[in-house]
Amino acid sequence: MKRTAILLAAGALSLSVLAGCSAKPVANTPGSGASGDTIKVGLNYELSGDVASYGQSSVAGIELAAKEINDAGGINGKKIELIKYDTKSDTAEATTLATKLMAQDKVVTVIGPATSGGMKAQIQVAAQNQVPIVSGSATADDLTVTNGKLNEYVFRTCFNDSFQGTSAANYSTEKLGAKTAVIIKDNSNDYSKGLAASFDAQFKAKGGTIVAEEAYAKGERNFNSILTKIKGQSFDVIYLPGYYEEAGPAIKQARELGITAPILGADGYDSPKLAEAAGAGLTDVYFSNHYSSADSDPRVVTFIAAFKKANNAEPNAFNAVGYDTMKFVADAVGRASAVNGPAVKEAMESTKDFAGVTGTFSVDPATHNPVKSIVFIGYKDGKIAVAEKA
Template sequence: MSKGKKFLNIFLAAVIIASVLTACGQPAASQDVVRIGLNYELSGGSATYGQGTVDGIMMAIDEVNAAGGVLGKKIEVVKADNKSEPAEATSVATRFATKDKVTAILGPATTGATKATIPVGNKNNVPIISASATADDVTVDAKGVKEYAYRICFNDSFQGTVMANFASNNLKAKSAVIIKDNSSDYGIGLAKNFTDTFKASGGTIVEEEAFVKDDTDFSAILTKIKNKQFDILLISGYYNEAGLIIKQAKDLGIDKPVLGGDGFDSPKLAELAGKDKLNNVYFSNHYSSLDQSPEITKFIEDFKAKYKKSPDAFNALGYDLGKFIADAIKRADSADSVKVKQALDATTDFKGVTGQFSIDKNHNPVKTAVVIELKNGEQAGAVKVQP
């Protein structure tokens, strides 16, 4: 055989092997571990969400590894900071999928960053699972279900519906003002779904105003709505701006009940608004520390012992996400990413601290939500809402 023909045969064999590996999905990079990527906002504007979720994931993975791991192997975590930037999140996901050869990618925490990474997962047959990306089109859009995109939190349609129904039924509100983050999918989606449901129940949207990420002065908006007649104020956005809006609204004498989504759930909200301003504030969430069920009580005690602080919803969602991927790998009986994806599709009655859920045809969980009431910046009440 000539050297040229020998080289050609070797090249063709390499191409065939590469094609087979691509079709089968991503194996773990090492025979001794199952590798999982953590693509999170560890710096930047959404760092409190990212770090909180990672703390929960790491607690879960530590527990899984202490109990023997999965498939007789330990789970190895590869962690990277996406800096709260969608472009960086895409770069991290690409590195995880092509160089680190992870079985699955957990994160990001926010909707925009998560959506930016999904084409990477689909291209490389690697599941991308978010604990907290709530926009409806994270997992499904007009083209259909995104094959390798999953989440374990409820979506904005459900969240907006929950808060609109809470406003109408629990607070007896007939009119609302909306202040939304017009620069984020989260802010836009939550406001739209709240509006649709609130109007369907006979409610009126008196005014809708918009801001963009990193705004700090909301005096023009608040002065405009101050003398209008309305029952509740919906702030559709993250804690960064919501805390400042609440503080500035109260300082102007606007003392209406304030509603929001899970983006309110951060210790920074109280720092920005002031605890004394956080009364008559309600937001939808995935978990409440007021729940006295044994599994949640144990989770809270264990988390406090590990991190010396009380867990919030992002900690709880991260914990569930860590246990969720471990459960899927066990059920797949393989670290192959395609087989793990099939196990994710078949998930029924997974029991987590944020509730029991199954994964539906759109890769969303069917689970309950909680509406939390704040008094002086502390959780004072929680109402569970069924899907």
């Protein structure tokens, strides 16, 4: 009888091992974000520090989307549980928090940070933990593909810098009739340098001439020496890619010096603080963006109404891309073969015709970039006067 009991115990152990092999991934599976009745999603955003406006706006959109999804029954019956941390606009902190979200909190995916530098700081952590990371606003060309190699667990729901810079050059020549341009870039910022390089190449390809190229450093607030230097030259437009903190003062000072040429930028301009810094000088200023509140698409109209109700404020592009990114993640988790990092990554790669408030897009599996349109926002007298897709 003793021998029989041993054999029965051994058989039971064998069956339990076999059952474990055939079961769906559980908590110790990479990025296994399902726990009970919830699915854990990490938010790793700049909620304080230099670019807090981007992070705060993105998270407001994410939280609205998550609430809508949960109110509608969740993802396959499970509610989204958001685990939110503040990177303090610091890339080292972004790495530390990404590790915590993946290894300790066991999230199925991490949304954020908003900036390319913050996202790049997580690439190795994502690969090691097999947990996808997604941003709605990190636009650096080499984020998803570095030195020709796809970063398997990195995705974005926005277009990249090359597309923005190229589109700005096309807009300058085709819509504004520009033949000559000045470039003023942040020499300490990959975002600004990448945009400037793609604008330069496309503007020249369209037959234009770059008459001058000037540089500033992060945190610059006095642009008078640069602007005085270019004022005596003849040019049709200024391309000033960068963030609103520097762009606002530069625009204001340019207008005060009597420089009336149109000034173009990119999605880093999208903040209420741009108008605060630029003041009355915010005229003939155009920037590429992901979304326009003037869009009459029913999805956009519904989103704007819901955001205003929840936040008592008009949504900006970072609110919109945050909203879309959360919906994109939920869509992928809902279609995934299992609730874990590798399965969700595969579902993200196979996304087709995702309909969001920033446009309908499919994910290019070779680059993990969305294929989508771009919007140009134009200001006159401090107010939006132009909003058109290109």
